[in-house]
Every structure is written in C-alpha cells, then in structure tokens.
Amino acid sequence: MSSTTGAAVSSASPASTASNAHLPVHVAIIMDGNGRWAAARGLPRVAGHRAGAEAVSRCLRAAKAKGVEYLTLYAFSSENWRREPTEVADLTSLLKYYLRHKVAELHKEGVRIRFVGDLGRFGPDLVAELERAEALTAGNAQLTLLLALSYGGRGDIVHAARALAEAVQRGDIALSAIDETALSARLLTAGVPDPDVIVRTSGEHRLSNFLLWQSAYAELVFLDTLWPDFDEASFTRVLDIYARRERRFGARPA
Template identity: 70%
Template sequence: MTKEDDQVLSGSDHPVAGAACLPEHVAIIMDGNGRWANMRGLPLLAGHRAGAEAVQRTVTVAIKRGVKWLTLYAFSSENWRRTPGEVADLTGLLRFYLRHKVAELSREGVRLRIIGDLTRFPPDIQEEARRAEQVTMGNDRLVLVLALSYGGRADIVQAAARMAQAVARGDIAADEIDESLFASALLTAGMPDPDLVVRTSGESRLSNFLLWQSAYAELVFLDTPWPDFDEAHFDTVLEIYSRRERRFGARPA
C-alpha cells in the first residue's frame, strides 16, 4: 500500500467513495479465518463460521454502495490439500449456505454465479450450486460470484485448450486469437474484469486468484483478518480505490 493508503486506513472515519469512482467489480481474497480463531483460542471451524458471517455483511454493504459485481475467493484449488477435517468443515458450511441462504440472497436481488471446478465437490453440493444459479438468474441488483475449487492458472490452461480445440476443428484460425477471444474462453466469460482486488489478513499476494482478469486491477492489502471485515473496512477500500489513478499502461497526461 502507498503512504496515502496508510493514512486512509489509520483515519478515524471511513468516507465512502463517490459514485463516479465506484468500482463496478470488487474481488476479495478472504484470508485469515484460521488466524482469527487462533488469536481467540477457538477451534478452526469457529473461524470459518465467523468468515461466513463476514460474507453476509459484505454482500449487504456491496448492495448498499451500488457495487454491481462481487467475486469472493471462497475455496481455492489448493484448499483441497488441507486436512480432511478442515475440508469437511468448509464443504459443510458451503452446503448449509447453498441450502438455506440462497432464498434470502434472491429476495435482495442477488444473482449467484459460480466459477471453478465443481466436479471435485460431492454431487449434492454440485446440485445445490447449479440450483442456486438457476433460481437467482433473473436478479440484477448484484452479481455475487463464488470462486469454488478455482485456480487462476487452471483457468488459463483450460481456456488455452479450448482455443486449441477450436483451431483443430477449423472453427477459428490461430491468427484470429486475440485477448478478447481468449477471454471468452475463461470461466469468467461475460464478466467485467475486477477493478479492485482486496486481500485481508496481512498477506500481499494473489495466490492464484483471477490472474488473467486482474492484469489492471487495483490491489489493496489489509491486515484485518477476514472475520473482522465489516462495513467500515469496505468503505475504506472504496476510498483507497477512489484515490488511485488508473492508467491501464498509459503515461499520465
């Protein structure tokens, strides 16, 4: 973060960015559930449950602030390497929220979209996820994208494979492939690229999240663990974003 960003974070108030500089798409790497639980002497599951509550708060404030797309890194492709007990806890929470919270999201005008390799989840979770996408399809107040068993490198590889197959079939010529066509083969096809990527809990890396899509995103890293992320933190990152000059590779005027 820049010195200016540090000043915003250390301020006593949390001003909200104006509509003119509001990011259309905010993506969040939700890190720190385990640290949050450890600091309180609680089991890891308590941290994940508190993190799920932070998700609900974040969706609410995103709607209030007028953000149109919110992507949450809910379960990375690397998370499968965690202990069987933690994976079971995470998938159990996912199952609960898909079964019991989707109707509430729909009433708020939220459309749910899921990206990632759902085939690695149990069949009932796959079914619940597709059902949730279907029942919320007509909503347009906020698109909530859950990245589940998602990896940025795998996303790029599968897109490259799709392009190669299209060339082999004769559907396109190799020299017709440009950035726009390639992006249409990514799991995020039809989505705007994230304007702002936020990571909580003190780490300063993307961890294989939306690697292609984040090429020109503004990055903000917070020390706050994800379960403590609230409306004030959301407003802080919006304010930080509003102070950034987005150049997309061009020189300043």
C-alpha cells in the first residue's frame, strides 16, 4: 500500500481528467470532517452532517460521470455508536430522510444500493427501509453504491471467520480448503471487487477500521479537504493521483 508522497494533497490543486486506462473500478471513501466543518462556522454538528450529505450527492455525480463502477462510502462506523446519543439520533434521522427522499431518484439514475455492516443495531423499522432500498435498486448497473453503516473492518473479518467455522462444522467445506478466496467470499462485501483506491478527507492519515481485509493492495490518498467541501473537482483530483501510481501488488519493478 502506498500513500500520497509528502504533505496531504489538497483538492484545490489543478485537475486534469484521468484516462480510462487508469480509471479505478472501485473507489472507497472515509468521509471525515463534518464536525470540524460545522465548528469552524459556529454551527451545530448536525449542520456538518447535512452538508456532508450534499457532498455525497456531488461525489455520486462525479463517480457516475467518470465511469467508476463501485463507490463505497464509510457513512457510520461501528465505533460511532459511542458518540453522544443526540448525535447518533441526528445521523439516524438524516439516514431515514435520504432513504425516503433520495432512493427513488438514485433508482431512476441506474444506481444499485447495497448496505454493509451490523445493520440490526438500527432497529427493525430502519432495517426494513434499507432492505426496500436494496430490493428496489437490485437490477441497476450504472453504478453500485455501497454504504458502510455500523461497519467495522475487524468485525467484518470476525463475521467471515465465524461463517467459515460454521461451514466446516456442517461439513460444507474441509478445513484444508480454507484460503483467502474462501474467507473473501464470506465478507460483507462478497461479490464486490476490492477497492483500487481508498480516500480519507480532513487530513487524517489512518483507515480507522475500514475495509481492513479488502484494502490489502489499495492505493491510499489523504486529502486535507473537509468532507462537506468535497466536490467534483476533488473526485477528479483523486482519479489523477491514482492514475499516476504504479500498482505492482508486491512484484518487482519491470
């Protein structure tokens, strides 16, 4: 894995269009900085989350326009449950609003929606809405949007390991047949290619328990931009950075 050389890259840099030959199939983003964006403006944290939701819309438009096939957004981590109950309630209300008002629009645009994480923690009513959104958009192929909700990378690996253990116990798979492919097939992201590039906004330089198994060979890009300020130019900048990387997957240079 590699990261941006030197200082974090600002999305304000001049951007050109990455060629299709170097276009990532799967872009994953840790959306960070909503709280700091709001604090800098003297606004409540929920205002930052609302502005961040608008940045999601811009990001989706950019991904579709550029031809990216998969976009995964880290919307709510398993650790976020430790936040103040009022903030968790604000985030949940915002999620409900967008499920009720935006899913139909995404469906018309050909976006397939998938949710990954410990969704049961949100309660049966919200889970039912998540399932309806997945069912409505299941046949779409323009872009697959994965929203990581109540998600943790370690928990994902534990989930897959438990599924493997149960399969061995049932006699469905031999212990000797367990390999990386078998485990990958039991991750919450099964059927989705691993991310080619993982982006984190707000100047932080860590994965924070996001797609730990899947990120083994992902390129890492860290931006100073706070998530609510992320726009189409920011997305294009990420693609340009990725296009300049040489991905060798552990092999020696030619």
